[in-house]
Amino acid sequence: MPELPEVEVVVRGLAASRLPGQRVQTVWGSGLALRHATASAEALAPLVGQRLQRVERRAKSIFLAFDRHWLVVHLGMTGTLQALDQPAPLPHTHLRIHFGQGLLQFADPRRFGDARLYPRGPGAEEALPTEALGASARGMEPLSEDFTPEAFIAAAQGVRQAIKPWLMTGQAVVGVGNIYASEALFAAGISPLRAAGRVSAQRMADLHGHIRRILADAIEAGGSTLRDFRDAQGAEGRYGGAHRVYDQAGAACPRCMQATLRRIVQAQRSTFYCPRCQR
């Protein structure tokens, strides 16, 4: 389900909900295995009695700061994390964290998502537990000040991997998933097959701008509406109509109106592009 914009929308919704400032009263888990952890009441038991202080995002991970622990949630492909007044009978619900008023509910049909606890050291109050982040979250935050065109160009130096799968590795910039990688490359007119290190500095700077714009626009629109995305209040996103090439194989290119958009597979993932506009 979620790329960075969707996760950001969820985080903002949770932060604006009634849950921050409240204490955990009870926890419940389905007992089923998630990506790494098992969704069980035992695993979340340390949270009982702790107050939720704030909610943050790094890459596609959600960090919930409690008094003495971080709860780090990854939504995988199909996860949802909602702040509710009453428990909702959502299929594939795996975790419920009840507060004095309302609850946090995690559901995930495919269980590629995850929810793990990390201790909050007294000396590291403000530091996120970066050990919770994998190899795909090492790069720069795309909307942060350190993600500059110069840094982006430098990161691509000498990279022979095709730029589309390279973008998705998170080596340079985090949070650009399968949809927005295709969209950004289309906007910049860069072939997804071109080696990252062989795109000119000028065009990399252009791509840098498109990545920031597309992600920011998607956040503004409330996240993608693809499939089953829901924000922290359970509402759908409104960005789906804005996909110009994703899932549009066979349609006329919206830019040149001559070529037919194509679907290819790179690193086991679908890529959509215009063979005429993107070089």
Add this chain to the structure above:
DNA sequence: AAGGTAACCTGACTGC
């Protein structure tokens, strides 16, 4: 050592 591949799991959709 970078880059491709299989795997995790369920549901929706297509075609026969």
Add this chain to the structure above:
DNA sequence: TGCAGTCAGGTTACCT
């Protein structure tokens, strides 16, 4: 109607 096959927003361990 049903069954088999394919595909899906992510990540990572394991190959070459």
